[in-house]
Amino acid sequence: MDGIRVGKRVIGSQSPVTIGWENIPKVEGGPVKQFVFTWFQPAALFALLAFWYYAPNSIAKASTGIAIGIGFKLLLLALEWVNPRYDSWRLTWKELITDLFYVGLGYTLLRMVDTYIGDGAMIEAMQQSFNWDKLAWFMALPLLVQAFLISFMFDFGQYWMHRGMHNWYPLWLTHAPHHYITQLNINKGAVGNPIELFLIGLGIGGFFDFLPRAALLAGTLGLTVSIYQHINVRFNTPRWWRFLFNTTEHHSVHHSQDYEATRSNYAGTWIIIDRMFGTCVDGEAELLGMEGGRRMSVGETMTYPFTEGWKTIKERFGRSGSSSASEPISVPAE
């Protein structure tokens, strides 16, 4: 496999990756289907932004946001059924329950940990002692500007955390299990080691809960943009959208079996951050995963950072490991 040169690197030399929007297939079918799968993403974004902008205070609450989030995910699952991007990514019963197990962990155990030692606890402590006058200028900005800044700052932090995970071995150990997924479906974003999910969840997002409407608007950007990272739906994504926002196409390149391809498209919502730092690759891939597509079990996902970390420590510092001491066993995003 030759691969294609993108900037200074060659993408697709180990596993097929399609490079360039002009080479990505379009939605097939009648005019109604074409229309729906061309305009669905922008329509959902603007409809939900308008909803949160105008909803009365009694409705504009986090609980409404959670309900909308669940409803929206169910709708997207239906879209996966109607118009899959790849048949090989079709959701099976086993994949559904596996994904939901990780989603369940996020809503229960991780949320509890977060409340006591994660950003939930830190933010509460910060807010207690914060001098609000310092943020008066921010609170005086128009709501949509506030929402954009909250979303962009949060994603900027996530970009560097994610990029760090692909470049620093201890962090990579926590992120590697997520890269063993071999297909993208709506709940696949939750699949991974809980330590990684805890780390990636750390951020300033929750700090802005004193601006409920702006925080909900910012959350909507996550719900109606970031969610498409892991989805098996073929869209005719508008040009301006894919320039600004992350898409399932970008994220499939990031999950490709090709090593160089995985070192791209780190942002969650704003792919423009990748463009700013030269890590964006426009394209798509079907063959995903690590080790040629080996599926990692739930048990291994839970223990991987510890078992792999232990193996590496033994290799490096153990009595018999001197010859291969410089080679870590698991290389970031291979």
Place this chain on the structure above:
Amino acid sequence: MNLRFIDWIWHIRGSLTLVPEQSSEEAFDRLDPLFRQRGTSHERTYDTLTFRKKAQAPQDKMSIFDDGVLRIEKGEGGSVLRYNLTSRALLLCFLAPLLFLGFAQLTIVMGNQKSSTEASDKAKKEEKKEPELKLNPIDKFLGAPEPEKPKKDDKKKGKDKDKDKDDEKDDKPSPTPAYVFAAIFATLYIVGRILEDWLIKRLFRRKLAGS
């Protein structure tokens, strides 16, 4: 205890009548591609096929099963394929509600501990300060609703005692999501047990028919 009474939880058994002219060898030949998948090993004798799967890909049509035996028996009405397949996924899905009920209990216990420590700290702690929000003129022009006044103002007016109680409750993590997930997994187990039974029968039937 005889496992036969409970192993239907993670076993799927069934049978299919072969067409009269189909031999055991021909039937297994037709099923053979199903066992030539990544992570699958299998052994074949004249009338029995045993397989084992490890780290099976989601794209594998039999990914839900970890091992199993397929046997062709000759009966009065012709040959019959009988299968007995084992699925760890079914077993874990069956047990998942118990895990989430456990999480619910843990949430309650941790919540009680938190509220008792908070009650003792409460006297020392100041009220959570909240800034007063004003709407930007652009938002006012576009018709966005005015933000709510900070809660302490309401408190001064002596209005929202019940609301404060609710807020206190909200501080504790709720066990409700854990109960919801327990119910989801219980439902999905029933769906999966019926669906996968039907799907594997359909898959074997189609393969045996040569489609």
